[in-house]
Amino acid sequence: MGIIVVRALQIWRLFISLSSHAFCRSGDSWNHFLQLNKIHALQVAGVEELETGQAIHDSLEMEFQVIKARPSFKLILGIFLLSYALTFVCISFINPIADLYANKGGMFYANTNLQTHIALHNHHLEITQQQKKKKSELDALSCSSLINDVGGKNASGGHGKGILCCDRSRYRTDVCYLRGDVRTHTETASISVHTHNHKLVQEKIRPYTRKWEQSTMNTIDEITLKTGDDNGDACQVQHDVPAIVFSTGGYTGNVYHEFNDGLIPLYITSQHLHGQVVFVILEYHNWWMTKYAEIVTQLTNYPVIDFSNDKRVHCFPEMIVGLNIHDELTVNPELMKDGKSIGDFRALLSKAYAPRLSSMPQKQSTDEEHSSSLKASGLPNVSQLAKLKLVIISRQKSREMMNQKAIVKLGEKIGFEVEILNPKRNTEMVDMFRALNSCDVMVGVHGAAMTHFLFMRPGSVFIQIVPLGTDWASATYYGQPATKLGLTYLEYKILPEESSLFAEYERNDPVLRDPDSINRKGWEETKRVYLDGQNVKPSLQRFNKTLLSAYSSVLARKYEILPSVNR
Template identity: 40%
Template sequence: MKKTVSRAALVGVALCLFFIIFQISVSSTSRFLKYATNSAKPNQEEGTRKLKVINQPNSHPPKSLRLRVESPIICDRTDIRYDLCSINGPTFLDPAKFTFFIIGSAKHSIMEKVQPYPRKFEKFIMPRIKNLTLTSGPQRPPCKVPHNVPALVFSAGGYTGNFFHDFNDGFIPLFITVHTIFHDQDFVIVVSEAPNWWPSKYADLLTVFTKHPIIVLKNDTPTHCFPSAKIGLISHGFMTINQTLLPNSKTFLDFRVLLDRAYTPQAQPKVLTSKDTNPRPKLVLASRKEAKGRSILNQEQVIRLIKKVGFDVVVFKPKNKTPLNESYALLNSSHAMVGVHGAALTHSLFLRPGAVLVQVVPIGVEWAAYAFFGRVAKGLNLQYSEYKIGVEESSLVSKYGKGSLLVKEPFALQKTGWDPEIMDIYLKEQNVKLDLIRFKACLKKAYIKAKRFMEANG
């Protein structure tokens, strides 16, 4: 009997132990699964927080990104050309401190600094661009000037004053940014820094972008408040509008329409009448006679040649103080433009689509010639051609000799990139003396195209 009871007891004890171990195992597994599930969430959220998302109007981000989009301050620093920051909610601007303060409580202290100038890749100029501070506190100034539309903030410092850079680093990125972020929305332009002459020179163009007065921080003292703000300009590259990157597929032709809206009242082209029995197409020669480098040494001979081919010639010497509406009126009423590679060719933006542009390309600047102006001509549907000078037409021959690598193999010296010292030789030391026989052949082709354009468009 004892033996039987002992065996039964042992079986009972074993069953009890098995049940206890089973319960512990289930409980541990449950806790592990619960822990694993919960521990995955912070990692996912952390990944979401690291995403660089720009909050655009009429966009509906996935729920997984909603937390990131609703963050008070977001900065996208992924592009080589620019940084773009967003303040997604009410904000105070203190011009004296170059600081935006967010309104409302933030769970954590936030501070970002940004240089709103789209040449982030360039080490020479960026140290000269002032930082703007975006912060959640601790002190917020009272609002003196309220606004009911967002702010778009950028710098007109840096290379501003060079007409090429005014558009390459300013108005073309502004056009891209507006049509990327503020399409069909009103906004206030806030300029963090600009030369004193800049707001008045470009007043007509700026009013096409916004009906609100421009705020220039160095000229402003009261605090402003906005419902939100974007800081920085989007650039697609040198003199580029990439329609595939714009939600409404805007192009250079749309940019040209904007220029028309700003300057058309003063820029109507001449309409041919029956009295014009033998009209001649008008050609604008962009002169660099007083510039440093890339001047046409035999300019007077070239002018006589242009007239002989059949053009009426206007010598164009734009200055910083030249009223932009006058420049626009001249180019908009012309049929052709000729000039050596340089900032003045930026005025080709003012030519009507279908007009003729001839760019004289010195040695060593072939890449820049197309990137800066050939690309614009293509975008505006201009009839574009390049006159690439021969070695004998460059003044560098007399200084360095025909056997110099600078003259013979400019590409070999540029393999490592745009070396400032090398490019200064090509851009600032080099002048051109055009071969009149070669150039005449180029002008004759330009004349045929310009004549046809004039007959079709006046």
């Protein structure tokens, strides 16, 4: 494009030269006009003189007032304006064509032979910012590729050039990667990787998947990652498989967060290693390991390391610090190089609890046997089927179902076998899995215990009772993830008259009629009013329709019939 612009300037010079003999009679004023015209041409072309341009321009303008009084001024001025206009037309015509062939990554006039061809400051700044952004994105992409290739053919096995990089491009989590001679240093809460140069590079990271919640992240132990030619302490335990470092701090203790922030991200980050990985845990809790031992041992073949209390120097060929996370309680197959999904995580849960389930009492006859008996008789009689199982997740203190006993009787009247679960912190996960893995329908009021839908078989029905003010959270945290798992998801939305808040507020109060206005005041207000301050009492007439819909859905799936009896 620079060559084309030069040609346009040469055309302008030709017009000037044709009128030079007429203009030269004005003596030195030719030189003044030539300088003034040059400044204007440079400005039109999108460039600026350096420093002195404006000063020259001002002095020439003063002299121009004297020249205007001369008789030949009008003729000279006409020639000047004609050449100026032709130059403008040429450049305006050429620029769109030149843009088609321009080097978009370079400066506008990088190849011209003008003495001054500095791009406008803003344009230069924009290019610099774009280059930095592209470099940052490239660095994150390269680091992400290394993270995804952990344990692959490119692993250095502790030899070769040391690598330390961090992908900080994501909203939910930071993840760092180390390769080479990687060593843990408990005393300094650091991990180092040996390099062959003296340059020290440091990264700090809190390996927990709620990056956007600063108050929560401030409670997570920070770890320093560093490079250098001296790793300090000698290796005391040498590992020949990669390590993954993560924290079980934060909201650990809440079953939703234990799965959403920890176990599912751990699966996403480690499952492709097929157990050939060591887990290094910050803020280690014995009770957490006891509670989730069956799941953890499906992901690693090695003992877990308690980073803070194991003072030995552990050495690894590769390490990931932090966990990948996709969305609420889900695994996105498009982000997994082997296409794994939340269904595969659920299959891992089934495998994890299978040994203990096999030792528990089983039904004398299976649903499949009842189905075969039904088809053999040719009689689509619902009474011949095994009773469908309905599990109700019970709550106390807040969001309690105040007419739970009546709901149980309603379910039994429809034809369900009803089981009530009241999960506590010390409830064994295998007991929850046994009950929900064998159920056809689960009912519960919105809350962390709804996370247990992960234990249900695809095709089962999940009914979530949605209290006032929790529509978005109910759908986002549980409804949408349940659908991705393959469950039939039904919502029962509480009306103002079915909420305990109806007795506390006036009928037209925004708390009852406009919950969104309350939610816009912030999480603390939502928690105070709708989560901690509300119980529910579903209408038996309305809820009966929801249970019948769930019953019909299960029959259609399991036995390929619909109930013919009006209930």
